[in-house]
Amino acid sequence: MSRYPADTDAQAFRIPVLAVVGVGLIGGSLALSLKRHGVAGEVLGLSHDPVSLQKALELGIIDRVADFEDIVQADVVVVATPVSAVEAVFKAIVPFLQPHALLTDVCSTKQQVIAVARRVLGKRIGQFVPGHPIAGAETSGPQAAQAFLYEQKQVILTPLPENHPEQTDLLTRLWEACGSTVCIQDAATHDRIFASVSHMPHFLSALYMYSLLDADQADLKLKYAGSGFRDFTRIAAGAPIMWRDIFSSNRDCMLEEITRFQRCLEQARQLLESNNTEAFEAWLTAAAQARRDWENSPT
Amino acid sequence: MSRYPADTDAQAFRIPVLAVVGVGLIGGSLALSLKRHGVAGEVLGLSHDPVSLQKALELGIIDRVADFEDIVQADVVVVATPVSAVEAVFKAIVPFLQPHALLTDVCSTKQQVIAVARRVLGKRIGQFVPGHPIAGAETSGPQAAQAFLYEQKQVILTPLPENHPEQTDLLTRLWEACGSTVCIQDAATHDRIFASVSHMPHFLSALYMYSLLDADQADLKLKYAGSGFRDFTRIAAGAPIMWRDIFSSNRDCMLEEITRFQRCLEQARQLLESNNTEAFEAWLTAAAQARRDWENSPT
Incomplete structure (x- = not known):
């Protein structure tokens, strides 16, 4: 039995009590968005960090600071912590998770x-529908949360065979209410996809910053960094623990990806060293064309 | 003897005839800016590409399409071509370059x-003051030129021992008139500095795009690329020939830089492979902190 009307209008359904574990950029923005669109009734906030909770309360991201026992009141529970905290959070949640x-x-x-x-989760596994919003920022914490973060963004759901279609539909409507497009x-x-188009860019951007620090006169060099540097390294400022967990959980x-990149890098280095300008220009042209095509492709 | 009044007010001096060789993003933007600020009298445009010249004329970037013989009329000649074209352009200019x-x-x-x-240039070398504006875009051609490109940007001059200080001063005032800060x-x-903070980011961004194309299902993956990817790869769309020349002339x-990056990359790969999360987090933290410090540094 569903507690939610089978209405296709995203505005028409309501989550009486939403619990968000982790009230930073990602969880906080989701709470703000669902409140703004009238989807979430009461929002409970949970975190290991009392300062973040207090901030989230002050900013109106959550209505109440909660403990794991309060999960019994929740209709939807969103875990928005770094990957490494998920196991402990699931263990703390499962005794209090209502069957619905x-x-x-x-x-x-x-x-x-x-x-x-x-x-x-054991036999409760069917209640867990995995999700991943393709949105973020180089900032973090509740103060970085914004109600519009998920508008016109993609959200990927990777449902399990055990999931009831109704649960997947509910999660789809939740994200659609935030203005996102949902993809299964x-x-x-x-x-594999996100290692390639999300995790590798972050890895390379951060590694470039690190290799710059590893060299002489880093401070002098950074004084002359321009707009190309700014954009290329923006993501390197992202939360280190979150990214450590992403890399490690997608090892x-x-x-x-790294092995393939190393091969391409060594090839390019050899072309440069041997002054093979024709082949060098060919790969630069392929890269530039692919990037322009992507920019101009309808998505 | 100077044809320019020794006035420190950038608005007060005038270049009667400016010749720009290469009327794309960089040369075109300089011409537009100097015209807008009333510094350049007549602007002559030269290019190997008649289509670009015609476009530059239509857009009001240049006043007249010129040949190398017309260099005799010019008070200031700006060569704004890719590095590989500079030698041929200098050879064509030198017979017509006025002593002043x-x-x-x-x-x-x-x-x-x-x-x-x-x-x-031989004994005319003293007339050549090398310059490099730290500004650009992933677009190119006269249609990409903008009068404001150089505002609040840095311009590096690397004067030669043979340069008369008056020539270096003139070039300084020219760039300051465009709203730039000049640095010697x-x-x-x-x-060394720009290999590190400009050329390497471009190299890595383009190489990442190339390695993505080198893998299976590139089209599928690109459909899910988000804002991090967008910023990280923006510079990869830059003009391939210009960048080929930059890499090759700064080999x-x-x-x-590439060797150091390869060393860092292999170290990071090993940390990931051996699941050394502590050391992995340490370098990510150093990178994130350096990027945040750079963003917050007053420049």
Whole structure:
């Protein structure tokens, strides 16, 4: 039995009590958006960090600071912590999760989170619908949360065979209410895609910053960094623990990406060293064309 | 004897005839800016590409399409071509360069351009003051030119021992009239700095795009690329020939940067492979902190 009317209008349904575990940029923005669109009734906030909770309360992101026991009141529970905290959070939640409640997450990698969920949730696994909003910023914490973060963004759901279609539909409507487009993928495809187009850019951007620091006169050099540098390194400022967890939980895909990049890098270095300008120009042209095509492609 | 009043007010001086060789983003924007600020009298445009010249004329970037013989009329000659074209352009200019005229360039690398200038200009070398505006875009051609491109940007001059201080001052005032801040460096330092903070980001961004194309399902993956990808790869769309020339003319510095990056990349790969999360988090934290410090530093 559903507590939600089978109405296709995203505005028409309501989550009486929403619990958000982790009230930073991602969880906080979701709470703000669902409140603004009248979807969430009461929003409970949980976090290991009392300062973040207090801030989230002050900013109107949550209505009440809650403990895990309060999960019994929740109709939807969103886990918005770094991947490494998910196991402990699931363990703390599961004794209090109502049979009708939907549990979801917002982690950037899905296979490891699903493995953890299977281990911890046991026969409650059908209540967990994994999710990943393709939105973020180089800022973090509740003060970075914004109600519009998910507008015109994509959200990937990687439902499990055990999920009731009604639960997946509910999560779809929740994200659509935030202005997002929802897409269904299997978890392995998801992790491969995002290793390539999200995790690798972050890895390379951060590694470039690190290699710059590793050299002489980094301070002098940084004084002359311009707008290309600004954009290229923006993501390197992202939350280190969150990204450490993403790389580590998507290790196999990342190692494959890194190995391929290392091969391309060594090839390009040799072309430069041997002054093979024709081949060098060819790969630069292919890269530029692909980037322009992407910019101009309708999505 | 100077044809320019020794007035420190940038608005008060005038370049009767400015010649711009290469009327794309960089040269075109300079011409537009100097015209807008009333500094340039007549602007002559030269290019190997008649379509670009016609476009530049239509857009009011230049007043007249000119040939190399017309350089005799010019008080200031700006060479705004890719590095690989500089030698041929200097050879074509030198027979027509008036003894009072200032010759400058806008190339992103300086040592190789200076070596070419010494070879081609001979005893006229003192008339050449090398320059490099730290401004650009991923677009190119006269249609990309904008009068405001150089506002609040840095311009590096790397004067030669043979330059008369009056020529360096004139070039300084020219760039200041465009709203730029001028900084003097020696050419070797310049090339080392910009290999690090400008050329490497472009190289890595383009190489990342290339390695993405090199893998399976590139089209599928690109459909899910988000805002991090957008910023990280923006510079990869830059003009391939210009960048080929930059990398090639700054080869020694680039090879040094690439080698250091390869070392850092292999270290990071090993940390990930061996699941050394502590050391992995440490470098991510150092990178994020450096990027945040840069963003917040007063420049």
